[in-house]
Amino acid sequence: MERNARQDWEDIVRKMLPLGASIPQYRSMEIFPPVAEPIYFPVSNVASSGTSRPNCSPRLSGNSGLDCLSSVSASLGSVQDSSNNARQQSLGRTSAVDRLESQEVDKEHNFYPEYVGITTEKNENKKKGNRRVCYTCGKGKWKTKELCLVCDAKYCSSCVLRSMGSMPEGRKCVTCIGKPVTESNRVLLGRHRRLLSRLLGHLEVKQIMKAEKECLANHCRPEQLTVNGYTLKPEEMAELLRCPLPPRKLNPGRYWYDMDSGMWGKEGKRPNSIISSHLSFYGRLNQNASDGDTDVHINGREITKFELRVLKMAKIQCPRSTNFWVYDDGRYEEEANGRRKYIWEKAMSRFVFTLFSLHVPRGPPRGQRYVSRNHAIVPNLSEKITVQKLFLIGLQGSGISTIFKQAKILYGTKFTFEELQDIKFMIQSNMYKYISILLDGRERFEETIFNLFSGGGVDSDESAQCIYSISPRLKHFSDWLLDIIATGGFDAFFPAATREYASLVEEVWKDPAIQETYKRKDELHFLPDAAEYFLSRAVEVFSDEYEPSERDILYSEGVPPLNALAFIDFSLDSGSPKSRPYSNFTEPSTRLSLYQLIRVNAKGVIDDCKWVEMFEDVRVVVFCVALTDYEQISSFPMKSGTKVLLRNRMLESKELFEKMIRQNCYEDTPFVLILNKYDLFKENVNRVPLSTCEWFSDFSPVQPDHSNQTLAQQAYHYVAMKFKDLYFSLTSRKLFVCQASARDRVTIDKAFKFITDVAKWDDKKEDNYFDAEDSLYSKTDVSSLSFTRQE
Numbered sequence: 001m002e003r004n005a006r007q008d009w010e011d012i013v014r015k016m017l018p019l020g021a022s023i024p025q026y027r028s029m030e031i032f033p034p035v036a037e038p039i040y041f042p043v044s045n046v047a048s049s050g051t052s053r054p055n056c057s058p059r060l061s062g063n064s065g066l067d068c069l070s071s072v073s074a075s076l077g078s079v080q081d082s083s084n085n086a087r088q089q090s091l092g093r094t095s096a097v098d099r100l101e102s103q104e105v106d107k108e109h110n111f112y113p114e115y116v117g118i119t120t121e122k123n124e125n126k127k128k129g130n131r132r133v134c135y136t137c138g139k140g141k142w143k144t145k146e147l148c149l150v151c152d153a154k155y156c157s158s159c160v161l162r163s164m165g166s167m168p169e170g171r172k173c174v175t176c177i178g179k180p181v182t183e184s185n186r187v188l189l190g191r192h193r194r195l196l197s198r199l200l201g202h203l204e205v206k207q208i209m210k211a212e213k214e215c216l217a218n219h220c221r222p223e224q225l226t227v228n229g230y231t232l233k234p235e236e237m238a239e240l241l242r243c244p245l246p247p248r249k250l251n252p253g254r255y256w257y258d259m260d261s262g263m264w265g266k267e268g269k270r271p272n273s274i275i276s277s278h279l280s281f282y283g284r285l286n287q288n289a290s291d292g293d294t295d296v297h298i299n300g301r302e303i304t305k306f307e308l309r310v311l312k313m314a315k316i317q318c319p320r321s322t323n324f325w326v327y328d329d330g331r332y333e334e335e336a337n338g339r340r341k342y343i344w345e346k347a348m349s350r351f352v353f354t355l356f357s358l359h360v361p362r363g364p365p366r367g368q369r370y371v372s373r374n375h376a377i378v379p380n381l382s383e384k385i386t387v388q389k390l391f392l393i394g395l396q397g398s399g400i401s402t403i404f405k406q407a408k409i410l411y412g413t414k415f416t417f418e419e420l421q422d423i424k425f426m427i428q429s430n431m432y433k434y435i436s437i438l439l440d441g442r443e444r445f446e447e448t449i450f451n452l453f454s455g456g457g458v459d460s461d462e463s464a465q466c467i468y469s470i471s472p473r474l475k476h477f478s479d480w481l482l483d484i485i486a487t488g489g490f491d492a493f494f495p496a497a498t499r500e501y502a503s504l505v506e507e508v509w510k511d512p513a514i515q516e517t518y519k520r521k522d523e524l525h526f527l528p529d530a531a532e533y534f535l536s537r538a539v540e541v542f543s544d545e546y547e548p549s550e551r552d553i554l555y556s557e558g559v560p561p562l563n564a565l566a567f568i569d570f571s572l573d574s575g576s577p578k579s580r581p582y583s584n585f586t587e588p589s590t591r592l593s594l595y596q597l598i599r600v601n602a603k604g605v606i607d608d609c610k611w612v613e614m615f616e617d618v619r620v621v622v623f624c625v626a627l628t629d630y631e632q633i634s635s636f637p638m639k640s641g642t643k644v645l646l647r648n649r650m651l652e653s654k655e656l657f658e659k660m661i662r663q664n665c666y667e668d669t670p671f672v673l674i675l676n677k678y679d680l681f682k683e684n685v686n687r688v689p690l691s692t693c694e695w696f697s698d699f700s701p702v703q704p705d706h707s708n709q710t711l712a713q714q715a716y717h718y719v720a721m722k723f724k725d726l727y728f729s730l731t732s733r734k735l736f737v738c739q740a741s742a743r744d745r746v747t748i749d750k751a752f753k754f755i756t757d758v759a760k761w762d763d764k765k766e767d768n769y770f771d772a773e774d775s776l777y778s779k780t781d782v783s784s785l786s787f788t789r790q791e
């Protein structure tokens with residue numbers, strides 16, 4: 001045994017040392033002492049658990065983040081100085097011995113290699129070492145690294161692919177394949193670092209991450225899971241993993257399961273997902289499974305306060321001692337006074353449940369039809385009041401959040417303290433996103449320049465400088481921030497450490513290299529002009545006292561509290577406090593029109609159409625397109641290889657628009673198109689021809705001298721007609737179009753009056769369809785033919 005081990009060890013070490021080098025003595029079971037000092041990142045006290053030195057956290061030490069960073073860069077220097085050849089060889093030997101020993105240990109312990117959760121002696125040793133050196137080449141200087149999820153061995157970009165091979169089980173050394181990942185690394189499953197994306201194509205990385213998350217060797221063992229009070233048997237585990245709808249993340253722990261509804265949650269907690277129903281676990285659902293104290297029950301389980309709040313938001317009466325029966329097809333029944341009734345007749349229930357990722361049935365409940373397709377009755381209000389849903393949608397970045405916020409400022413209630421806090425956090429979090437986009441871009445630009453001068457060599461001279469170079473201190477901050485974002489650890493760091501790095505963020509922004517990078521912002525994807533607006537006053541925005549102004553709110557991206565879905569109720573009728581007399585169609589009737597503006601993030605709609613289904617009863621679909629998108633390009637990874645597909649954003653918008661108008665549920669629903677960002681479009685169209693977008697290739701403007709319209713006005717009417725023609729070709733109906741510059745409140749006010757007029761007019765179309773249509777169209781209707789090149 002000892003002899004074989006020595007032989008193996010010598011073989012491995014021979015491969016790693018230069019030809020002719022003498023082989024050091026093999027010492028059984030000895031781990032070579034680590035040599036290089038570890039590097040500590042400037043971790044916040046939130047993210048620091050177990051990794052930072054006690055005095056390094058700026059908050060704990062009372063020092064600024066900068067002090068901490070300087071000590072970090074000092075330690076970086078010391079490591080770099082001390083990493084000589086002898087040490088590299090010694091580290092190489094450590095790695096080889098480690099691996100050899102791990103094989104021995106595994107044989108001795110007879111682990112279940114197909115399951116995870118085992119901390120080996122070897123893992124402990126490597127973790128203790130935790131060296132910032134590559135385990136293959138021993139080099140300490142590296143920009144990014146990747147680690148083996150089993151043994152924690154770290155590899156630099158030059159060695160990672162050689163050491164991990166094709167990664168059939170994700171990021172594991174070749175010698176660790178088949179072995180379980182260490183428990184502490186489980187959170188990293190499927191979350192890779194930047195290094196892999198740089199070395200491999202998007203699709204390859206995606207496949208590796210998929211394998212990492214799904215392969216059996218990385219799953220929990222049955223004995224690590226308890227469901228309804230009983231430890232799982234292997235066959236129960238197999239059924240759970242193979243069922244059509246398994247839990248998304250299965251970590252070791254104690255869970256409860258409601259076999260009738262499929263609700264699944266951690267013991268003592270509310271449901272966190274719906275999985276397949278009727279799985280045959282031995283244990284039965286306990287009344288106290290989720291530790292509820294509400295005296296309201298779902299399938300015998302006393303529900304939590306949170307669930308009760310959701311039910312109440314959905315306007316479902318839940319007096320004490322109510323029992324709900326919930327089935328796996330989403331039907332909900334209430335057992336009240338011995339009578340069962342369906343609660344899904346309320347559109348609001350469906351809305352709120354979906355909002356909280358709870359189960360909703362598809363289509364109306366059994367035996368029920370909605371009385372009116374386009375009007376949802378508001379509970380507890382007079383029968384005369386109807387809420388008309390306005391469904392606001394558009395491509396990401398088209399300005400729907402800004403329009404939504406303008407509507408809230410114009411017609412809604414004031415932002416509450418909590419909402420302002422949410423917006424403040426959103427702005428601050430986005431600022432880290434902007435600075436990381438800039439830092440990443442800077443790194444790319446710098447590398448491109450160095451590669452040009454070094455003829456494509458990978459290792460550039462560390463002392464080389466160019467206009468994109470930053471000081472080692474800022475570089476260290478950059479590496480840390482980009483890593484923390486790439487590994488998904490940002491949430492732990494934010495918002496607690498926000499203020500600590502405020503001055504550093506502002507310093508980074510003012511650095512000449514970043515300013516040079518910002519000049520090339522068109523090459524940086526998803527960097528809005530709001531970046532400059534906020535980053536230039538980082539210290540103010542990150543301060544405790546900061547309260548976002550209305551302007552800040554409009555410049556910020558997104559809508560709190562949930563970026564995916566938000567809604568406000570308002571009225572424009574006379575009699576309502578914020579109403580304005582405007583419409584020809586407003587009759588002096590007693591009927592009050594309430595509107596509910598619903599903003600849905602396009603991503604949710606594109607990914608799956610569940611939101612669209614939720615809003616089948618909308619009154620008007622308001623589709624927003626950024627006019628400036630005609631010259632904007634988005635990049636998508638191609639299905640095969642490392643190439644990316646570049647797509648014009650106007651064509652993307654067109655595609656989403658077509659997708660929306662093809663939805664069966666919107667067959668009879670009027671569409672209003674808002675052509676937004678006209679303020680920017682006015683400038684851009686003089687710089688970049690509209691025909692840049694292939695859909696607009698036949699745009700042929702009349703010379704402004706010969707027309708009473710500017711180029712921008714002609715271009716706007718042409719785009720409007722392109723959408724109208726498209727809409728007509730698919731629906732044989734007319735599209736309503738209006739213009740907006742969402743940061744300008746007046747334009748949004750006009751747009752909403754127009755939208756509500758469309759709704760009213762649609763009600764009356766039986767009577768005066770053609771008159772109304774003509775008057776509305778007269779605002780925008782200029783034939784596209786007038787601007788089309790005649791063949």
Ligand SMILES: Nc1nc2c(ncn2[C@@H]2O[C@H](COP(=O)(O)OP(=O)(O)OP(=O)(O)O)[C@@H](O)[C@H]2O)c(=O)[nH]1
Nearest residue numbers: 396397398399400401402530555557558677741742
């Ligand atoms: N100049 C100008 N900027 C605008 C206009 N509309 C929106 N913006 C800005 O564009 C950026 C993105 O706008 P959002 O309203 O967040 O876009 P969105 O469609 O909601 O995008 P997501 O929330 O990211 O899905 C923000 O910084 C807005 O201030 C406009 O009409 N003119």
Ligand SMILES: [Mg+2]
Nearest residue numbers: 397401557558
């Ligand atoms: Mg937005």
